[in-house]
Every structure is written in structure tokens, then in C-alpha cells.
Amino acid sequence: MGGVARRATAISYVRKQPGRHVLLLDAGNALFGQRLATESQGQVIVEAMNAMGYDAMAVGGLDLSAGFEVLKQRAKEASFAILSCNIVHLQDDTPLFTPYVVVQRNGLRYGIIGVSEPDVANAPELASAARVADPMQSLQKYLPELQQQSDVIIVLSHLGLDEDKAIAQAIPGVNVIVGGKTRRLLQTPEMVGSTIIVQAGYDGEWLGKLDVTIAAAGKLVDPQVDIIPLGPEVADHPELAALVARYNQLYPPPTPAAN
């Protein structure tokens, strides 16, 4: 199950469907973990996400496993936004990463804000330069200005499902929370009031798909979730397959020791 080449094929297929706006988002812990990703310091993942056309991702703890300078370099290479509103400089509480982004699709403005887990504070180098501010307070700090610029508000959260529900209960006006960390495969959306919460498992084995109707600015109705399994029935996207092959040449897998 899984793999960026299969994911790209499924994404391309959905993008071909007419009459809808499409956003492609990630809730964090994307860049590190497996051999190629770690050896390339996340470059293979950023390049793959660029090719797939991601709009934004949140910073998870794993994304900082090579240090925040490496992640800031990856953010410069990314054609999507790497977001966190609550990882802030020690000196002045300004955010290290872009807190939010506004993406336009055919006249509609989608405000997307990222929020990171407190565990991020354990990342290498981070403690000497930055701290993780309270997620709820940070969201409440930035959301008013984001709401002024947006028709729909989406939170990319690497906090976990319980915390996502708490956000939905405490902060009005959040339309969608794309969550992570707890690695839940939510086959139907969790609804807290009118806030839609989704999460799509782990390790890239599934692609989550949320379809909603925007009845008016800030009003989303009829949410439908499809969890698309990325099994062998999904063909590899040739561009992404070539990318992975290229990185495997750059960082060849270890060969078994000769006897």
C-alpha cells in the first residue's frame, strides 16, 4: 500500500473531475522517517509534493528531525506553504514558519493555517532558538485576521483528534480541520458543530478525499469523505516513479554484505 507514485495518479484523476475546486493538503510528519527521505534530508519528499501540486502542509515533530534550519531550507524549495502558527522565536514570539496562507480558486479564498504539536519543542536545535506556543491561543491570535481575508477557513493540525475536537468547540468559524498525529483513518467526517474534522491514516497508504458544497462564504454543507486506498490497483504515475528512481540512484540502498 502507498507510495508517492500511486498517490500522484489518484490525485491526477481527481483533478480531472470537472466543476469543483481542489485543494491538496497535508497535516504534517511528511518529510522524514524512511531511508530515502532521511538520507536526502527531506528533499525527495518536497520534490514529490511539488510535483503532486500540494498547496500546504503543517509542521509536525518529525518534520523537524533534522533541525529547523534544514526544514527552513526545504520550505524555500517547496512550491507549497509549510505552515505553523505556534512555533515562535524565543526573542520576540514571531513565527519561524509562515503561519497561514490564502489560496484562491475561481474567486473563492481559502484561508489555511497550520498548528504544531507541543512535542516539536524536542526537535534538534529548536530549544535554543524557538519555543512552541500554546496551540489554541496561537490559533485565536491569527484566525481573526485570516478570517477577514478568507471565505473558508481550514486548519492543518498536527495536534491529534481530541485536540482537534477541542479547537472546533472553542473557536467559531473553523470550517474544516485536516488532522494528524493520532493517525486515525476516519471513514466519515467527525462533526463538531459545523466544523468538519478529517484524518487519513498513516504512511501514505491512503489518500483522503473530502467533498463539500460551499453554500455561502463560511458555510459548508453535505460533507462526504472517501478514503482512497493506494493499493497495487492504482498505477504508478510515471513522473513520480522516475523521481523515486532518480533518488534511489543518488542514495542507493545498502547492498547485502558479500560472503
Added chain:
Amino acid sequence: MQRHVLPAPTSFTKATRLLLLTALVTACSGGATGGPAPTIVPVAPSRPSPTAARAAPPTALPATPFQGQARLTILYTNDTRGYVDPCG
């Protein structure tokens, strides 16, 4: 880290599954035995910049203004943890 055992997804609607299966050619990493090449639409090259001020250009959708109702699809992933292929 312990992996949770999850049930097979069931909410992937039959219509979507059929459409995907129609559009996609079955292939797997070990299937280098030939078969028809998949019909792939290149991913859109235009992406939003990571700043609030520079919004994304629209995708290939028709440039019709928002008239009070629209359909939005959010594709999403989380905790992909550096997996580039099914093996790692």
C-alpha cells in the same frame, strides 16, 4: 512503533472506485511484465506561493465567478512519514 490494525476502508464509494478502476491501469511494483500503459494526466504545474499575499492561480477549472455555491474537494494526507514507495 506499533502499527494500529485498521479495517479495510468501506466509504470509498462504489462510483468513485469504478471510475478510478476504469481510468487506472492495474499495475504493481512487481508487475514489469507489460500491459497497457496508464493514461496519466500531468499534474497541474501552477501552485500557490507560501505567502498570504501571493495567492495561487486557478487550476484548469473554468474561470467562472463564485455565484453563491461551489463544490470543493480537499485531498489530504497526514503522517506519511517519508514513505516514497510501499517499501519505504
